[in-house]
Amino acid sequence: MPLSKFVNVMISYGYHRYPGRLFVVEGTDGSGKSTQLQLLYQWLKAEGYPVFFSEWNSSPLVKDTTRRAKKRRLFTPTTFSLLHATDFADRTERDIIPPLKAGAIVLADRYIYTAYARDVARGCDRAWVRELYKFAVKPTVAFFFRAPLDIAVDRISSARPNLKFYEAGMDMDWSDNEEESFKIFQGKILQEYDHMVNEFGLTVIDGTLPIRSQQRQMREIVSRYLKEKLKEKVAVSK
Amino acid sequence: MTEMGFYGTALPTVDIEPYAGKLIVIEGTDGVGRSTHVTLLRTWLESIGYAVLDTGMTRSILAGRGIKNARTGHTLGRLTMQLYYAADFADRLENQMLPALRAGFIVLTDRYIYSAIARAVVRGADPEWIRAMYGIALVPDAVFYLRIKSAEELAARVLVSGGGFDYWESGMDLGLGDDYYDSFIAYQKLLLREFDRMTGEYGFHVIDAGRPVRRVASELRRAISKVIESDKIVESDLHAGAVLGTKEKEAVKIEAIPKVKASETVIAKESSKTAP
Numbered sequence A: 001m002p003l004s005k006f007v008n009v010m011i012s013y014g015y016h017r018y019p020g021r022l023f024v025v026e027g028t029d030g031s032g033k034s035t036q037l038q039l040l041y042q043w044l045k046a047e048g049y050p051v052f053f054s055e056w057n058s059s060p061l062v063k064d065t066t067r068r069a070k071k072r073r074l075f076t077p078t079t080f081s082l083l084h085a086t087d088f089a090d091r092t093e094r095d096i097i098p099p100l101k102a103g104a105i106v107l108a109d110r111y112i113y114t115a116y117a118r119d120v121a122r123g124c125d126r127a128w129v130r131e132l133y134k135f136a137v138k139p140t141v142a143f144f145f146r147a148p149l150d151i152a153v154d155r156i157s158s159a160r161p162n163l164k165f166y167e168a169g170m171d172m173d174w175s176d177n178e179e180e181s182f183k184i185f186q187g188k189i190l191q192e193y194d195h196m197v198n199e200f201g202l203t204v205i206d207g208t209l210p211i212r213s214q215q216r217q218m219r220e221i222v223s224r225y226l227k228e229k230l231k232e233k234v235a236v237s238k
Numbered sequence B: 001m002t003e004m005g006f007y008g009t010a011l012p013t014v015d016i017e018p019y020a021g022k023l024i025v026i027e028g029t030d031g032v033g034r035s036t037h038v039t040l041l042r043t044w045l046e047s048i049g050y051a052v053l054d055t056g057m058t059r060s061i062l063a064g065r066g067i068k069n070a071r072t073g074h075t076l077g078r079l080t081m082q083l084y085y086a087a088d089f090a091d092r093l094e095n096q097m098l099p100a101l102r103a104g105f106i107v108l109t110d111r112y113i114y115s116a117i118a119r120a121v122v123r124g125a126d127p128e129w130i131r132a133m134y135g136i137a138l139v140p141d142a143v144f145y146l147r148i149k150s151a152e153e154l155a156a157r158v159l160v161s162g163g164g165f166d167y168w169e170s171g172m173d174l175g176l177g178d179d180y181y182d183s184f185i186a187y188q189k190l191l192l193r194e195f196d197r198m199t200g201e202y203g204f205h206v207i208d209a210g211r212p213v214r215r216v217a218s219e220l221r222r223a224i225s226k227v228i229e230s231d232k233i234v235e236s237d238l239h240a241g242a243v244l245g246t247k248e249k250e251a252v253k254i255e256a257i258p259k260v261k262a263s264e265t266v267i268a269k270e271s272s273k274t275a276p
Helices: A033-046 A060-071 A077-101 A112-121 A126-132 A149-159 A178-199 A211-223 A228-237 B034-047 B064-072 B078-102 B113-122 B127-136 B151-161 B180-201 B213-227 B235-241 B246-256 B262-274
Strands: A021-026 A051-055 A105-109 A141-146 A203-206 B022-027 B052-056 B106-110 B142-147 B205-208
Touching: A021 A033, A021 A077, A021 A112, A033 A051, A033 A105, A033 A141, A033 A211, A051 A077, A060 A077, A060 B064, A060 B078, A077 A105, A077 A112, A077 A126, A077 B078, A112 A126, A112 A178, A126 B127, A141 A178, A141 A211, A149 A178, A203 A211, B022 B034, B022 B078, B022 B113, B022 B213, B034 B052, B034 B106, B034 B213, B052 B078, B064 B078, B078 B106, B078 B113, B078 B127, B113 B127, B113 B180, B142 B180, B142 B213, B151 B180, B205 B213, B213 B235
Parallel strands: A021 A105, A021 A141, A051 A105, A141 A203, B022 B106, B022 B142, B052 B106, B142 B205
Antiparallel strands: none
16 A cells, blocks of 8 residues: 555655745844844735744744753753754644645744754764755745854843853853853854855845845845735635 | 664764673564563573663653653654654663663663654655664664564454553554554554565564564573673573563563553543544
């Protein structure tokens, strides 16, 4: 009996064909990506598009496990990677694929590239981490908000004076000093992002520009992929 | 000493160095008696002086509880489930199995990556994807595959054990059959096919599990004593089981007692209510 009669066989990155659109934002902490995504969301909603939001680390199935592991410092680079991939798989199966199939717009704050950058910075094998997320839907556009390291670090330190253990990369023993460790970690992450610009065709936005001009660029690019037809879906469902 | 070898990419931040222990895997589909044999082997190995660590799926400190909770609600997506199991596996590998192997323990594991691969593939996962994910797994010193020829025979064994059919062991999430029995047969057939495929690929030592527990147990002992430097195990050690000790008798009895935990029975009842 053919298995495909019963199960949806896994589709690999780049091979999904859905009527919806997926826009994602990426960048180091403090690059301003979340602000930009929020502004994009407001605009798309005002324009009448059906929009859904999906955040990193938001799966209800995995949340408790992740929280407990962070608190008790149970993670190794491998389990950190795998548990975040579990969280992402749940988001994909629950929050991303269904709206895309229905023709909606999905906005994701952080996507697989966050994992690629962070896990490789922690020493995981590049090819292994990429394979792990092979089931991910390729975004219509992936924006990478690039801010120089010192600016990003400044923004984060002023917003959150107390860095969390894993956030600062303290599990890696790069430095006993939290701020120092954070800088080393963010530097490695930024290096990985720079590698990925060509590899995955990320759209780079200069994170040092004024917020409004970044948003203008973003809307200009997004609008190329929007069609009036996408709005009709809302009218039908209402 | 065994050289540390991985199926794919080695674990990051793990020192690659020979280890003194032995990693022995007991594999097989649901109801073949794996846990009974793990218990018997543990008792035997300890009785002849070997320190043993036994482990199995969803027993990690990191993810064990999370997986159990997620399974209860039947809300676990297919890909999510595979990754959750991989996280549980990696945690046990890094924090239980490797330290024990370095310390010279014999690690007996009830299932390893092969069950996880089989379950994932029958649920539509890309076979290469799941294999690459488990590339972090240490190549065991031996893999014993307890084989039962047919799904019907497995079903009979599940009934004899008195536990009845479990939601997940019957693959109810796949919608393969209208009731637990039909679904169990269809699901286990698919799993058996995957295990047969993996036999050559991973070099399973196939053990016919359709025979009485004592015969299977004695074959396992012989084979394992070869794995553990055969010169150190004398003939009398092997026959330590010709007469079952009290502990072992208990272990055999356990097989006859339903292994299903109270909570799982509740789940099974609940899901049968909702079944059409």
